[in-house]
């Protein structure tokens with residue numbers, strides 16, 4: 051893979067208590083140890099050999115040499131120092147100094163009408179972000195070291211400038227992850243997109259056959275997506291993933307979805323639960339509870355192993371509780387969302403009450419630091435159940451969307467909670483974590 | 496992640512931030528002691544290179560390899576790649 055332009059492979063973000071290295075080859079952030087981060091910064095100041103010698107004095111020659119070899123191997127350092135971009139950032143309590151991922155809805159236009167669509171897409175909005183607005187957003191992402199941009203919608207391929215968006219982001223060192231229903235992919239647009247291929251193309255599909263899929267995604271959706279996959283196989287050498295939203299309707303069909311992924315040549319099969327958001331709030335029977343999602347994965351796994359299909363499906367039992375480096379839910383701590391009009395929210399699944407401002411008017415970094423919804427989520431205090439739970443430090447109440455839906459408030463618990471009382475407290479007798487099927491009152495904002 | 500050998504990669508400058516965000520090494524305030532004839536230096540005296548405060552802080556915190564493990568940072572849903580990294584140092588948790 052060519053990283054173009056050269057020099058944009060690595061971004062090193064230095065915060066007060068951590069160092070994160072983004073690597074465009076892996077499309078991942080890696081926490082660096084203090085010793086590794088020291089080599090990156092000091093090599094530019096005193097030369098790599100002297101920096102290694104200083105580190106060896108502190109941690110021993112063998113370990114210092116290993117740190118150096120690893121970084122050299124990754125191309126992150128050379129004799130001149132750190133080869134990428136280095137950003138020093140001030141910490142924010144309970145969150146990264148800047149988001150690691152930005153989810154952007156590129157349009158509200160969609161040719162499908164999925165019953166669980168979180169953004170309730172359909173018609174293009176008049177005041178959607180222009181290409182220039184999106185370029186300015188990308189520039190801001192670069193400035194703050196947010197190197198992952200997820201492009202969804204609506205249907206991103208309904209936006210003619212999609213290849214321009216990806217190309218611009220790529221030219222600035224930002225990796226794009228495109229989510230599509232694939233029904234509109236054509237050889238010509240793929241040719242344009244292939245000049246700077248996104249880090250991934252994930253194709254949404256909700257059933258192994260037209261009957262199941264189209265009940266959720268609309269008439270003839272299955273056939274259209276299958277045709278799209280055919281085009282991808284013929285004109286897109288970079289591969290694609292299949293992404294399935296698990297609902298009670300398709301949960302038992304995951305072995306067939308695995309087989310379909312194999313047959314269609316998908317590289318990874320992603321399984322994610324339907325959240326109580328957007329259109330799913332109109333038909334709550336689609337919302338996936340924990341046991342349904344667990345069952346879907348349990349059924350998928352043996353088939354995936356048998357067929358050699360890579361599954362990306364976080365098992366709610368094994369994961370125990372969400373674990374995002376101690377941050378629990380990633381909204382406002384690791385990720386942010388920007389809707390097609392430019393409204394910024396901690397998570398695109400959250401209700402509108404969390405919108406914190408518009409990037410046409412405000413700086414993204416200010417919204418991340420001080421936006422109302424962001425501050426609100428970070429300031430949340432645990433409710434009685436979470437406050438006595440031994441997982442609180444890592445879970446922090448779990449998914450805010452599900453907690454609000456279950457009418458448990460921002461203090462949790464998530465309806466998927468795995469409550470275990472701390473040893474020093476009297477256990478709660480009846481942990482409240484079953485989702486209620488009552489009308490949601492929305493955010494307590 | 497499989498780390499690629501990139502020996503043929505053109506070295507790039509240390510880039511923005513590397514020099515401007517960290518203090519520069521100050522020349523030593525001491526005056527060299529005159530040692531009389533016979534010992535003139537041809538290149539002037541160079542102070543021992545110093546690292547910035549930031550680097551010093553990092554060095555203070557540095558621990559051996561067994562105490563720190565490099566691992567991926569989970570970034571939540573939506574960013575799975577078409578192919579999984581071949582050397583995940585920790586299973587990627589993407590499930591929000």
Ligand code: SF4
Nearest residue numbers: 436439445463467468
């Ligand atoms: S009670 Fe449940 S939601 Fe709250 S911290 Fe514990 S596991 Fe997480």
Ligand code: SF4
Nearest residue numbers: 379381397449450591
């Ligand atoms: S609110 Fe739920 S869906 Fe949104 S980021 Fe948090 S865990 Fe994920």
